[in-house]
Amino acid sequence: MATIEMTYRDAISKVLAEEIEHDENVLIMGEDIGRYQGTFRVTQGMFEKYGGKRILDTPITEAGFTGIAIGAAMVGLRPVVEMMTMSFSILAMDQIINHAAKIHYMTGGQAKVPLVVRGPGGAAKQLSAQHTHCLEGWYAHAPGLKVVAPATAVDAYGMLRTAIRDDNPVIFTENPGLYTIKGEIPDDKDFSIPFGKAQILHEGNDVSLIGYSRMTQVNLAAAEALEKDGISAEVVDVRSLSPLDMTTINASVAKTHRAVVVYEDWKFGGFGGEIAARIGEESFDELDAPVVRCGGLNVPTPYARNLELECIPDVDDVIAAVRKLS
Amino acid sequence: MAKAKLEELESPAMLEEFYRQMVFIRRFEEKCNVAYRLGKIGGYMHTAVGMEVTPVGFNHVLKPTYDYIITAYRDHPQPLLLGSDPVAVMGEIMGRSAGLSRGKGGSMHVYDIEKGFFGGWGIVGGHIPLGAGLAFGSKYKGEDRVTLCLLGDGAANQGVVFESMNMAALWDLPIIFAIENNEFAMGTRLEYHAADTELYKRGEPFGIKSERVDGMDILSFIKDAKRIVDWVRKEQKPFVMEIMNYRYNGHGAADNDRQLYRTKEEEAAAEKRDPIARLEKVLIDRNIMNREKMEAIDEELTDQVEAIYEAADASPFPDASEVYANVYTDMDPEKGH
The missing domain is CATH 3.40.50.920 (Rossmann fold)
Known part of the structure; x- marks a missing residue:
């Protein structure tokens, strides 16, 4: 299969754009992801291309917009929530752990929550104490969530597609230090990597x-x-x-x-x-x-x-x- | 049932239907209280005795099973009115395999998603963003559904309520934030928990149309509710409703000392406003029904509730294998102790 060399960041952008085109129920929402192009530029150019319905700028209210994404997922949308940094997802933890993670179970399987929460987790460079949390362990502790943390560009590409097409809430953690590493990505809009395989x-x-x-x-x-x-x-x-x-x-x-x-x-x-x-x-x-x-x-x-x-x-x-x- | 026209809302047949539904809910809730004291229901359970007008009224002005309804933990009446199997509702409350979630949700987590009833939530205020999300979803898909998001006066102080109202106004979400003001946030009286006790004003900073309505009089309520639901459906914009009512029971079944926060005299005065007694007076005044007929209806519904309870009680507890089911849609969680 033909491959393309690209960065971890571009691999994520690529799969987001492909999934937006693949499924009309996929939308991306988060702070500054649209007009401002995303703090880490993962969604660069997407607002202009896909419009504000699919690339939705939100107020800086993580609990509120994450809850809206969860509710929308319950009626069939497949929202991808970008956390500007995973540290901010702490504000949304009640929505993610006390709601999203338990909905399929509490409803006895009646409702599904096809939600992705993604963003950079871990230290970047001198962002101090409040912007550097690694929360994947907190989330992995909660049954009902799937949690992935890819280390390479190709895994970011393949696993984010799996996350978006998954019917369960998925925490997809990136790391600011990984965005610029490069790798070979298969030229295949259905390429995916299953979860649970080291x-x-x-x-x-x-x-x-x-x-x-x-x-x-x-x-x-x-x-x-x-x-x-x-x-x-x-x-x-x-x-x-x-x-x-x-x-x-x-x-x-x-x-x-x-x-x-x-x-x-x-x-x-x-x-x-x-x-x-x-x-x-x-x-x-x-x-x-x-x-x-x-x-x-x-x-x-x-x-x-x-x-x-x-x-x-x-x-x-x-x-x-x-x-x-x- | 089909959505009613305004003039039909006061027809004798409609008034009888209101009466039957309100009495049915009250008898159902009272039976739940008895079952709780017998140890047949565990955990936390919250009944809507005295608050029957809200669910019954909305049931006649929303499009049942098409519109979305989401509420907190006082969640028994809505699925009963939407036509959910009452044995499955009672079964869930009793933690039995016949329950809507096969006993894994309980009284606070009753859901019937196919009927548009999205529960059933235990974190005060936590479901409000979810409600906005339901409205977001229907709007995104170009549908004309209305989402009814019920919350209490206690929840009206939570931060996510304001976040949700902001986004609902910002994005024109077709949702009714229906604040049922029963005067108590659990055991804390309104004036001790809210800086401004006129809770309908919570929508005003966001430019959301807001209104306070009487939640103890089914006849006035149904007109208010119809006007608001129709407006939200047509405009596809949010609305904040403050529904004034009163909770005759404690906050939950475990709240057995109401005198810590209110006097018996206050309760007796509130009972004079009982929405069922109020409707009975209308039925008599308009010669629609006499006391005998009312007693017969009450007896019929009491027997019905008893039969529902017996059927639910006959249902076994969930199978042990149920414990791992539905954690995920497609895999098991890590197993074992």
Whole structure:
């Protein structure tokens, strides 16, 4: 199949435009996504092309417009809500967790909520404490939501299509640090990647580096550095937090017998702890060392660049975590 | 039933129908209260005793099953009036497999989506944006549906209500924000929870047409409701209605000390405004019905409610396998403890 090289951001824009054209019930709504072209420019040019009905500028009232999207989804629309940053979705958490996630269940299957909430989660550059949350673990904690965190352009492309065509509410988290990375995208308007499938992006035999979203890119760089020291690391890209593919994770651990779980979210109580616990429960006999977590520092993200960088796991932190295992 | 014309709204047949519906709801709710005390209903349960005018009135001026209705947790009357299987309504309230959600929603979460009834919500004010979303959806598709979004005076203070009103006005959403002002936010009296107790004014800052109406008199209410519903359908714009009524029961079945927030004298005075007694007087004054006929109707409806309760009580509790069903449309959640 022919492929096109493009950035993670353009891959998301491409699938949004394709789905707008594919299904008249798909619309995008969010703050500054139309006339202003989107804060991270994901919806650039779309307002002019598709108009204000399909590309809807909202007031800065996350709870209200997310609830409107949920209600509209209940009567057959397929809204894609852009959160200017995922941190702002905290205002809409009652609508997402207390309403969207439970509707199919509470109605005994009578109502469906085909909703996507997407946007950048995690640190960008010096945005301080209120704009840098990694909330995917909070959302993955709630049954009824599907939660995905693609690390590559092609996965962003394929998984966002799956999200939009899914009949359940999906949290699709991007990372500001991923928007400019490039990848090859299939030239296929129906290309999609199913949820619940982790992937091995780099084969190795000595240790499994398990992560998602931008941390997968950090793990790939760490694997390359470790290789120079004679350590063969396998990079497991989880991609989908809920549903979670433990089969692929356990198979990797069975091969390497060591695991480091890397996540940008606060280390304490984060989703990486769930993966680590599951490896302990399901692959105990395969392990030659305790499962190690490498997560963000347990502090509100500081503004000063040096302090901010200190908070986010980087290649050195991953290598240090691997060294603990030997 | 079909949408009524204004002159039909006061015909003898129509008045008898109002009477039957209001008495049926009251007997149904009273039976729920009895069942709750017997331990047949659990959790939180909120009845609409004294508040029958709103659902009955709207039922005759909306296009039932075409228009959308969404409300909070005082949600038993609407599906009963829309023609939902009453055993499925009672079954849901009792947590049985015959329930509309097979016992997974309960009293606060009754839904009959096919009939345009979207529940049934437990977070005060949380369903208001959803209601605006229903109206958004019908408008997006070019339909002329009206969404009736019922809320209480307590919910009228929630932030999302103002957010929703702003967007409803901004985008001309065909929704009626119907604030039922029963004077109490759970156990807190109106004057202790609202800076401005004239709640219809909540729509004014957004340029939404707003009006206060009497919710204890079915005859005046039905005319007000018809005028407003017809306007919203035609204009495809929002409307804020404040419906003045009174909640005779406690907030919920678990509220068993009403004297903490109101006196017995106040309750006795409010009962003199009882909407059913008021309609009975009209029926007698107009020679439509005598006391004997009313008693016969009451007896018939009481028996009907009893039969509904017996049928629901005969329904088994949901099968254990039901616990994982409907978390997702197409997969199971993580299983096990």
